[in-house]
Amino acid sequence: MAAEKGEKGAAAKEVAGERMVTLESSDGEEFHMSEAAAQLSTLLRHVIEGGGIDNGIPLPKVAARTLEKVIMYCEKHAKAAAKSDSDPSAAAGSSSDNTAAASEDLEKWDRKLVNGLSQDALFDLIVAADYLVIDGLLDATCRKVADMMKGKTPDEIRKIFNILNDFTKEEEEEMRREYAWAFDD
Amino acid sequence: MEGGHEEEGSACGAEAADQFDRLPDAVLLDVFNRIGDVKALGRCALVSRRFHALVPLVDSVFVRVDCVIPDDLPPHAGSPQQQEAPAAAAAVPPARGRGSLAHIARFLLGVIARPIQALGQILSPVAATVSRRSAPQPASPPAPAADVSHHSPSEVLRSFKELRRLHIELPTGELGIDDGVLLKWKADFGSTLGSCVILGASSVSSKPPSPPNPPETDAADNSAASPESTREPEESGSLPESLYTNGWLKLRVVWTISSLIAASARHYLLQPIISDHATLESLNLTDSDGQGVLTMDKRQLQELRVRPVSPSGSSHRTLMPALRMRLYYAPHVELPGGTLLKGATLVAIRPSEDASREGGGAGAAGSAGTCWISNAFEEPYRTAAKALLKTREYCLEMNSF
Numbered sequence: 001m002a003a004e005k006g007e008k009g010a011a012a013k014e015v016a017g018e019r020m021v022t023l024e025s026s027d028g029e030e031f032h033m034s035e036a037a038a039q040l041s042t043l044l045r046h047v048i049e050g051g052g053i054d055n056g057i058p059l060p061k062v063a064a065r066t067l068e069k070v071i072m073y074c075e076k077h078a079k080a081a082a083k084s085d086s087d088p089s090a091a092a093g094s095s096s097d098n099t100a101a102a103s104e105d106l107e108k109w110d111r112k113l114v115n116g117l118s119q120d121a122l123f124d125l126i127v128a129a130d131y132l133v134i135d136g137l138l139d140a141t142c143r144k145v146a147d148m149m150k151g152k153t154p155d156e157i158r159k160i161f162n163i164l165n166d167f168t169k170e171e172e173e174e175m176r177r178e179y180a181w182a183f184d185d
Numbered sequence: 186m187e188g189g190h191e192e193e194g195s196a197c198g199a200e201a202a203d204q205f206d207r208l209p210d211a212v213l214l215d216v217f218n219r220i221g222d223v224k225a226l227g228r229c230a231l232v233s234r235r236f237h238a239l240v241p242l243v244d245s246v247f248v249r250v251d252c253v254i255p256d257d258l259p260p261h262a263g264s265p266q267q268q269e270a271p272a273a274a275a276a277v278p279p280a281r282g283r284g285s286l287a288h289i290a291r292f293l294l295g296v297i298a299r300p301i302q303a304l305g306q307i308l309s310p311v312a313a314t315v316s317r318r319s320a321p322q323p324a325s326p327p328a329p330a331a332d333v334s335h336h337s338p339s340e341v342l343r344s345f346k347e348l349r350r351l352h353i354e355l356p357t358g359e360l361g362i363d364d365g366v367l368l369k370w371k372a373d374f375g376s377t378l379g380s381c382v383i384l385g386a387s388s389v390s391s392k393p394p395s396p397p398n399p400p401e402t403d404a405a406d407n408s409a410a411s412p413e414s415t416r417e418p419e420e421s422g423s424l425p426e427s428l429y430t431n432g433w434l435k436l437r438v439v440w441t442i443s444s445l446i447a448a449s450a451r452h453y454l455l456q457p458i459i460s461d462h463a464t465l466e467s468l469n470l471t472d473s474d475g476q477g478v479l480t481m482d483k484r485q486l487q488e489l490r491v492r493p494v495s496p497s498g499s500s501h502r503t504l505m506p507a508l509r510m511r512l513y514y515a516p517h518v519e520l521p522g523g524t525l526l527k528g529a530t531l532v533a534i535r536p537s538e539d540a541s542r543e544g545g546g547a548g549a550a551g552s553a554g555t556c557w558i559s560n561a562f563e564e565p566y567r568t569a570a571k572a573l574l575k576t577r578e579y580c581l582e583m584n585s586f
Contacts, residue, residue, distance in 0.1 A: 120204075179230055
């Protein structure tokens with residue numbers, strides 16, 4: 001049953017004891033996400049604190065399939081944070097093993113998420129994470145792109161990402177000299 | 186968009202767009218900051234004008250020195266193959282295949298080898314038994330100061346003007362140690378030594394300990410973590426007589442001095458890099474063996490810029506001030522995971538000036554000052570350090586060198 005919370009605006013409705021936020025993707029689809037998860041986005045946090053919007057928060061820069069992934073990420077991380085907060089052994093500080101294992105699992109989950117994306121979807125997610133200011137998601141996605149660039153020649157990098165080589169021949173030669181140390185193998 | 190199937194980012198013609206067009210420069214820079222490896226960054230710089238403009242702005246770089254060319258072998262023009270050069274003071278076993286930063290390693294290793302050589306000459310009877318590499322060598326001609334075909338670390342890092350975090354990894358530790366011996370050091374520096382912690386053991390084995398042997402050299406301690414066990418009555422802080430007579434102390438002094446020399450040599454050769462990069466806030470110089478870690482934080486880097494380094498005589502290393510050392514010893518220490526250290530020794534070193542200023546001295550184990558000792562190493566060595574800290578503390582002083 002939805003209860004109105006005056007200060008937060010109608011965008012924050014309560015569902016099964018958890019406050020939810022409604023988001024609208026660029027293609028008009030509506031999504032719900034818990035407020036705890038929405039807090040991971042600095043942008044959404046400010047919007048919610050600022051009083052929210054009656055019919056949900058429009059996100060014209062984020063398409064539905066991307067928003068879906070964003071919400072998946074935020075919900076997962078919000079749950080993990082809540083779990084470690086409420087974990088009594090973590091509070092006692094004795095089981096750093098548990099927290100280490102938990103954060104390792106979370107990292108694995110993140111990697112699995114980004115590894116399963118097509119290149120287009122990955123870049124869409126980067127744009128969304130940047131726009132929504134979700135640091136952890138930006139980190140995971142940028143790390144993935146960085147990994148794709150490591151160990152490759154400039155030409156290979158261009159091929160993978162469709163980058164145009166806009167140097168003149170002379171410029172390219174000069175740069176080869178400037179960065180010669182990156183190439184002697 | 187023309188009709189046709191949707192390609193996933195592969196180059197298929199005019200319709201495929203540069204994926205990075207959608208990303209603002211700040212995000213592209215975020216990607217570059219996560220590449221780390223300086224060679225990979227160098228290659229990125231040649232991809233396009235935009236990449237070329239942004240790569241030099243990264244704030245964090247990792248330079249992995251690939252391999253070492255021994256000091257007195259001529260560089261090979263084509264593909265430098267690694268050769269053992271047992272007579273060369275700088276000889277270290279090839280750690281990896283050939284690589285482009287061989288020249289950097291040579292530059293670095295050349296200057297480190299000579300101090301180790303000098304050390305060998307000072308302590309030759311002991312050095313000969315402790316380590317092959319620090320044994321005195323016939324004098325080799327000094328390495329050429331600058332060789333055009335080499336790439337110095339400064340050159341490689343030259344274009345990175347906004348560098349804030351730098352991590353350089355040498356291929357191996359500088360100190361030759363015999364198999365089964367453990368020697369690790371961690372040191373931080375400003376203009377001179379800030380602190381250094383050394384962990385050594387005369388043998389490392391993974392067998393579970395048999396019932397403790399009768400104490401070999403030291404009656405003070407029968408087990409690692411029992412500070413209450415009987416000790417030889419003696420002056421507080423001074424080492425028992427027995428330790429002076431059977432090489433126990435000499436060995437540990439050699440460990441200590443070698444580690445300090447290696448640390449100070451690393452520090453000395455970082456100067457040009459530090460002066461070239463005024464934005465640096467954190468600097469780490471490690472080796473892939475995990476033998477030595479040199480760190481400098483923001484405050485220390487600033488200090489070095491303001492107060493230049495004093496070299497030690499004509500050797501290429503930083504002068505060590507007068508030092509106060511706290512030494513801890515246990516005949517057996519077991520690490521988590523079942524490894525057993527025999528003759529485990531922990532040495533915690535600080536300039537005497539700092540130590541007296543903070544009122545640290547014998548029995549100061551309870552004061553604010555032991556975190557830097559117990560946190561110097563990662564596990565499993567951290568446990569060893571903590572266990573050793575509970576044993577009796579011996580104080581030693583060393584002159585500036």
